[in-house]
Amino acid sequence: MPVKAIYPGTFDPPTNGHLDLIQRGAKIFDHLTVAILVNPVKNPLFTVEERVEMLKEATAGIANVSIATFDRLMVDFARRQGASAVLRGIRAISDYEHEFQMALMNRRLAPEIESVFLQPAGRYSFVSSRMVKEVFSFGGDISGLVPPNVVKRLRARIPNGS
Numbered sequence: 001m002p003v004k005a006i007y008p009g010t011f012d013p014p015t016n017g018h019l020d021l022i023q024r025g026a027k028i029f030d031h032l033t034v035a036i037l038v039n040p041v042k043n044p045l046f047t048v049e050e051r052v053e054m055l056k057e058a059t060a061g062i063a064n065v066s067i068a069t070f071d072r073l074m075v076d077f078a079r080r081q082g083a084s085a086v087l088r089g090i091r092a093i094s095d096y097e098h099e100f101q102m103a104l105m106n107r108r109l110a111p112e113i114e115s116v117f118l119q120p121a122g123r124y125s126f127v128s129s130r131m132v133k134e135v136f137s138f139g140g141d142i143s144g145l146v147p148p149n150v151v152k153r154l155r156a157r158i159p160n161g162s
Helices: 016-028 048-058 074-081 093-109 131-139 149-155
Strands: 004-009 031-037 065-070 085-089 114-118
Touching: 016 031, 016 085, 016 093, 016 114, 031 048, 031 074, 048 065, 048 074, 048 149, 065 074, 074 093, 085 093, 093 114, 093 149, 131 149
Parallel strands: 004 031, 004 085, 031 065, 085 114
Antiparallel strands: none
8 A cells, every 4th residue: 555645834935955855755655745734824925826836846856746735734634635644854953842742733633644754954954934035035045945946936026035
């Protein structure tokens, strides 16, 4: 039986750290669904549709990866997808504490779904979507931190960026 996993997040915007985890997750699981959380409370820079497009462009060469959206409990979405695992990235100890609590709650809600944690490659261990947007908005160089298609969209969205 194929092992399916989801990789949930807001991906606003997708970074090379996200892509690193997607590429590595695609090697571990038979199918990986990158699941974009629809959460208007977070006040995203990009629409859900734009994030879907950016991720589809960035993952076009990975056959066993699909992109989807969800707006309810992640474990309910995972069940609907037939996933038996949730992939999560941990960059630092501060991420671990939050992710650990979330994994325990998810285990309580859906004990049949396992949480799998991966660290991004060292060169991306400090990168976050929030930091990318902030650095770019002040004219900083984000090359190598996000895919080229994301840089183009950031330039179109943030006129004062680099």
